Amino acid sequence: xxxxxxxxxxxxxxxxxxxxxxxxxxxxxxxxxxxxxxxxxxxxxxxxxxxxxxxxxxxxxxxxxxxxxxxxxxxxxxxxxxxxxxxxxxxxxxxxxxxxxxxxxxxxxxxxxxxxxxxxxxxxxxxxxxxxxxxxxxxxxxxxxxxxxxxxxxxxxxxxxxxxxxxxxx
Amino acid sequence: xxxxxxxxxxxxxxxxxxxxxxxxxxxxxxxxxxxxxxxxxxxxxxxxxxxxxxxxxxxxxxxxxxxxxxxxxxxxxxxxxxxxxxxxxxxxxxxxxxxxxxxxxxxxxxxxxxxxxxxxxxxxxxxxxxxxxxxxxxxxxxxxxxxxxxxxxxxxxxxxxxxxxxxxxxxxxxxxxxxxxxxxxxxxxxxxxxxxxxxxxxxxxxxxxxxxxxxxxxxxxxxxxxxxxxxxxxxxxxxxxxxxxxxxxxxxxxxxxxxxx
Amino acid sequence: xxxxxxxxxxxxxxxxxxxxxxxxxxxxxxxxxxxxxxxxxxxxxxxxxxxxxxxxxxxxxxxxxxxxxxxxxxxxxxxxxxxxxxxxxxxxxxxxxxxxxxxxxxxxxxxxxxxxxxxxxxxxxxxxxxxxxxxxxxxxxxxxxxxxxxxxxxxxxxxxxxxxxxxxxxxxxxxxxxxxxxxxxxxxxxxxxxxxxxxxxxxxxxxxxxxxxxxxxxxxxxxxxxxxxxxxxxxxxxxxxxxxxxxxxxxxxxxxxxxxxxxxxxxxxxxxxxxxxxxxxxxxxxxxxxxxxxxxxxxxxxxxxxxxxxxxxxxxxxxxxxxxxxxxxxxxxxxxxxxxxxxxxxxxxxxxxxxxxxxxxxxxxxxxxxxxxxxxxxxxxxxxxxxxxxxxxxxxxxxxxxxxxxxxxxxxxxxxxxxxxxxxxxxxxxxxxxxxxxxxxxxxxxxxxxxxxxxx
Numbered sequence: 113x114x115x116x117x118x119x120x121x122x123x124x125x126x127x128x129x130x131x132x133x134x135x136x137x138x139x140x141x142x143x144x145x146x147x148x149x150x151x152x153x154x155x156x157x158x159x160x161x162x163x164x165x166x167x168x169x170x171x172x173x174x175x176x177x178x179x180x181x182x183x184x185x186x187x188x189x190x191x192x193x194x195x196x197x198x199x200x201x202x203x204x205x206x207x208x209x210x211x212x213x214x215x216x217x218x219x220x221x222x223x224x225x226x227x228x229x230x231x232x233x234x235x236x237x238x239x240x241x242x243x244x245x246x247x248x249x250x251x252x253x254x255x256x257x258x259x260x261x262x263x264x265x266x267x268x269x270x271x272x273x274x275x276x277x278x279x280x281x282x
Numbered sequence: 283x284x285x286x287x288x289x290x291x292x293x294x295x296x297x298x299x300x301x302x303x304x305x306x307x308x309x310x311x312x313x314x315x316x317x318x319x320x321x322x323x324x325x326x327x328x329x330x331x332x333x334x335x336x337x338x339x340x341x342x343x344x345x346x347x348x349x350x351x352x353x354x355x356x357x358x359x360x361x362x363x364x365x366x367x368x369x370x371x372x373x374x375x376x377x378x379x380x381x382x383x384x385x386x387x388x389x390x391x392x393x394x395x396x397x398x399x400x401x402x403x404x405x406x407x408x409x410x411x412x413x414x415x416x417x418x419x420x421x422x423x424x425x426x427x428x429x430x431x432x433x434x435x436x437x438x439x440x441x442x443x444x445x446x447x448x449x450x451x452x453x454x455x456x457x458x459x460x461x462x463x464x465x466x467x468x469x470x471x472x473x474x475x476x477x478x479x480x481x482x483x484x485x486x487x488x489x490x491x492x493x494x495x496x497x498x499x500x501x502x503x504x505x506x507x508x509x510x511x512x513x514x515x516x517x518x519x520x521x522x523x524x525x526x527x528x529x530x531x532x533x534x535x536x537x538x539x540x541x542x543x
Numbered sequence: 544x545x546x547x548x549x550x551x552x553x554x555x556x557x558x559x560x561x562x563x564x565x566x567x568x569x570x571x572x573x574x575x576x577x578x579x580x581x582x583x584x585x586x587x588x589x590x591x592x593x594x595x596x597x598x599x600x601x602x603x604x605x606x607x608x609x610x611x612x613x614x615x616x617x618x619x620x621x622x623x624x625x626x627x628x629x630x631x632x633x634x635x636x637x638x639x640x641x642x643x644x645x646x647x648x649x650x651x652x653x654x655x656x657x658x659x660x661x662x663x664x665x666x667x668x669x670x671x672x673x674x675x676x677x678x679x680x681x682x683x684x685x686x687x688x689x690x691x692x693x694x695x696x697x698x699x700x701x702x703x704x705x706x707x708x709x710x711x712x713x714x715x716x717x718x719x720x721x722x723x724x725x726x727x728x729x730x731x732x733x734x735x736x737x738x739x740x741x742x743x744x745x746x747x748x749x750x751x752x753x754x755x756x757x758x759x760x761x762x763x764x765x766x767x768x769x770x771x772x773x774x775x776x777x778x779x780x781x782x783x784x785x786x787x788x789x790x791x792x793x794x795x796x797x798x799x800x801x802x803x804x805x806x807x808x809x810x811x812x813x814x815x816x817x818x819x820x821x822x823x824x825x826x827x828x829x830x831x832x833x834x835x836x837x838x839x840x841x842x843x844x845x846x847x848x849x850x851x852x853x854x855x856x857x858x859x860x861x862x863x864x865x866x867x868x869x870x871x872x873x874x875x876x877x878x879x880x881x882x883x884x885x886x887x888x889x890x891x892x893x894x895x896x897x898x899x900x901x902x903x904x905x906x907x908x909x910x911x912x913x914x915x916x917x918x919x920x921x922x923x924x925x926x927x928x929x930x931x932x933x934x935x936x937x938x939x940x941x942x943x944x945x946x947x948x949x950x951x952x953x954x955x956x957x958x959x960x961x962x963x964x965x966x967x968x969x970x971x972x973x974x975x976x977x978x979x980x981x982x983x984x985x986x987x988x989x990x991x992x993x994x995x996x997x998x999x
Contacts, residue, residue, distance in 0.1 A: 142562075147737075155377075165382075206553070209555070236378075
């Protein structure tokens with residue numbers, strides 16, 4: 113079994129009927145996809161497989177031999193944030209953060225399918241994902257902003273976060 | 283939890299049929315949305331698994347007024363590309379990700395869930411008088427969907443054939459969210475041999491409503507025919523809704539579906 | 544003052560959106576074993592046989608624990624406050640809820656651990672379970688605990704009570720008695736991160752405990768108590784919680800993992816499945832609330848009698864604390880001069896209940912507000928008017944004898960009326976929070992203000 117995960121080729125030892133989620137988390141130690149329910153109900157394990165969002169817990173490895181897989185670790189280019197990541201950060205679309213990787217990957221592919229998607233399409237596109245903290249308002253706002261292209265990618269969020277850490281220590 | 287399973291990944295329909303053989307001891311994995319949780323939890327520990335992802339059993343084609351749908355065609359691909367009411371019913375299933383992963387063949391073969399009915403595409407397939415081509419013991423055969431569902435397990439679905447109806451209707455109890463199976467939905471289709479009506483969510487499997495169909499054939503209007511719906515089914519309580527609620531909603535759904543014909 | 548009023552980035556925001564936050568299940572320690580539990584398939588039963596021999600003999604199984612492996616098996620979540628414990632970490636001679644853990648296995652793989660669990664020989668003597676707290680409270684109901692149907696450490700008496708003023712006189716003076724029964728049901732917290740712990744035995748004899756607890760030092764105390772070890776043997780690593788909402792104060796997995804790690808001398812992880820979360824993790828409590836209010840025909844509430852039953856499930860956990868908070872809030876945002884409140888923590892064969900957002904208070908807020916609507920309905924009055932009339936005001940005295948300094952009921956009700964465009968008569972529109980005095984002081988409140996007016 114072979115997978116290209118975030119651009120890197122991996123030969124896998126995980127048995128072929130195991131889920132993609134198990135292979136990512138247990139063999140490759142890529143832990144952003146979460147085992148929230150392991151039965152396709154929550155969306156926390158969603159990753160991108162050959163350009164499409166998929167529940168990795170429902171996907172047997174044998175069905176995707178040779179596929180390209182993207183997780184949030186591989187979402188931005190050259191260490192920069194992708195627009196959807198920046199939008200989630202700027203709009204405070206996370207609380208506990210457990211569901212956020214699935215939401216961002218679903219939103220990312222939604223905006224590739226439907227650039228400029230409006231509020232109703234966004235809600236429909238994210239309908240399979242559960243968040244128990246935010247009440248979804250900030251998540252939808254973040255995706256709406258990304259759909260409008262209203263994301264400032266030139267901001268240095270690394271420095272902003274450092275500033276906050278220094279400030280809180282002072 | 284699948285270390286001891288022999289996993290077969292056929293690369294063509296012929297290879298899939300050969301690998302399936304008579305179906306003994308084999309678990310078919312099409313989209314995986316129903317079977318993967320069973321495998322991952324260890325509740326299902328098959329000797330052999332047949333993964334159909336690369337078997338070339340997907341695709342939709344039309345010829346002579348009939349539409350042929352490959353068994354592993356994703357539910358998402360049915361939306362807008364297959365006859366009504368199948369197309370509308372396909373849009374009721376799960377969310378975008380589940381629809382793009384789940385297959386029509388898997389939905390057709392879905393056993394009743396432990397807490398709720400599932401296999402909600404069975405109703406429109408019954409209404410459309412679908413024909414099921416399958417392989418297994420005794421070789422390939424094509425049969426009406428009622429016979430296939432009654433014959434039950436042990437067959438490998440290859441393709442599903444439906445005719446364009448002259449008119450159709452679909453009515454469903456809206457799901458509270460995309461994580462639910464459909465609570466209850468009614469499909470109706472009119473063709474050369476009259477009107478067929480079927481319901482999903484009123485029993486463990488989808489079923490036709492012969493009393494409604496006979497009333498319509500006898501000249502009853504939609505309301506009068508719909509009132510007969512509860513003669514044919516005995517809804518049960520489950521995690522999604524009570525029998526009481528279903529029994530009261532069923533005639534309304536039937537009437538709505540019939541009014542669209 | 545760089546932070547106040549500023550829109551600052553979340554300090555962990557970047558880590559969250561790049562997948563770098565490490566939740567317990569994301570921690571990787573080589574050689575980690577998986578834990579799986581044998582849970583009761585029955586709601587209520589005696590255990591007549593328990594033999595883990597076959598499981599222990601399986602290759603790849605490194606430890607099996609039962610009640611006999613726990614230094615202090617029966618403990619209580621409120622033991623630190625002096626409340627006697629009533630809940631075994633692992634079931635003793637009886638199981639009192641479906642899903643209660645009886646034995647736990649640590650093995651090389653999850654699959655093997657599950658197979659070992661299935662090999663444990665166990666037999667039960669099934670009993671008739673009780674699911675309804677109201678029926679459990681009946682005098683002839685067979686109690687599920689030897690000490691009876693209710694938690695009896697408020698004591699004496701065996702319930703939480705509030706007495707204020709002369710409630711019998713209020714009922715004698717009333718124009719109408721308005722009664723209602725309110726029964727909000729259990730709610731599963733359902734955080735997306737299931738209960739998970741990873742415990743690593745260290746070379747110096749200490750245990751490193753990766754925990755998803757909402758209450759680090761509390762959980763540390765619970766583990767130390769069960770293990771009967773000093774706190775300095777435990778190093779808790781936590782603070783990263785994938786949602787809790789109250790359900791992760793229960794220290795559900797840490798102690799068992801610690802015991803398995805000590806016995807197997809290997810790191811052990813226990814991650815509940817979603818099914819286990821729904822089957823066996825604690826829930827918000829169901830409540831049974833009976834309210835009778837003595838009211839005047841113009842909408843003053845003279846007195847309230849209330850009976851509350853709090854469904855603890857099979858064991859106390861934090862129930863007595865939740866009921867106490869409930870009692871303090873049982874008049875809602877309103878002042879009622881004469882009170883008689885009795886609240887009981889009742890045991891049933893349901894999963895133990897616990898904290899959830901607004902523990903003990905949301906239930907009574909629901910009941911109190913529904914009851915205000917009912918009073919308005921019975922009297923044919925505007926529900927806003929009934930609420931404003933009885934609203935908490937500065938200087939009012941609550942049921943638990945707190946003199947209110949800055950209650951917000953009036954402001955909130957007026958703002959709510961304005962937002963929904965609800966017309967109020969001028970005398971209500973002009974209401975303020977100020978103390979009721981002179982002509983504004985209704986007859987029935989005079990005694991309470993006069994008695995307690997000089998406290999501050």
